[in-house]
Amino acid sequence: MSCSDDKIYICRCEEVTREDIEKAIADGATTLAGIKKRTHAGMGLCQGRTCSKLITRILAEHGIKPADVYPQTSRPPVRTAKIGDFVEEDDV
Template structure:
């Protein structure tokens, strides 16, 4: 991502930029969950399905490590998108 614009969106759901992700890493985030806590990347509608891999790649590049070594974010229920009516029916 060398030469990329710092205002490039990494997480479209939460509008988190490359600069914000890099700042979180510089502040000590060493995994996807750490970036998520500092920036909200991965907290939107897709729950990190879109940006999680990209955040991991940025961490690996900045920390000079293999992307497979970066701890991925943890999935939280619901694991897939649900409508409120479907959720209400499950609780009835």
């Protein structure tokens, strides 16, 4: 892997690079949640919709079968939602 590959952004929202992900794995992370808590990858606006596949692949390169990588806990909202709309929807 060349030096520039290391600096590729895996999570664009939180600007987490491949190098950051590799460090988290070296630190003992074996799951998407473990990598997220060490790097913030998947914590941004898109909530891991792009990077979780890329991270699963990186984990596979370290011997963890993609089938064994649990998806992130699925939590609302599906898309970014305005707080005011959500709390007032009953009143409409």
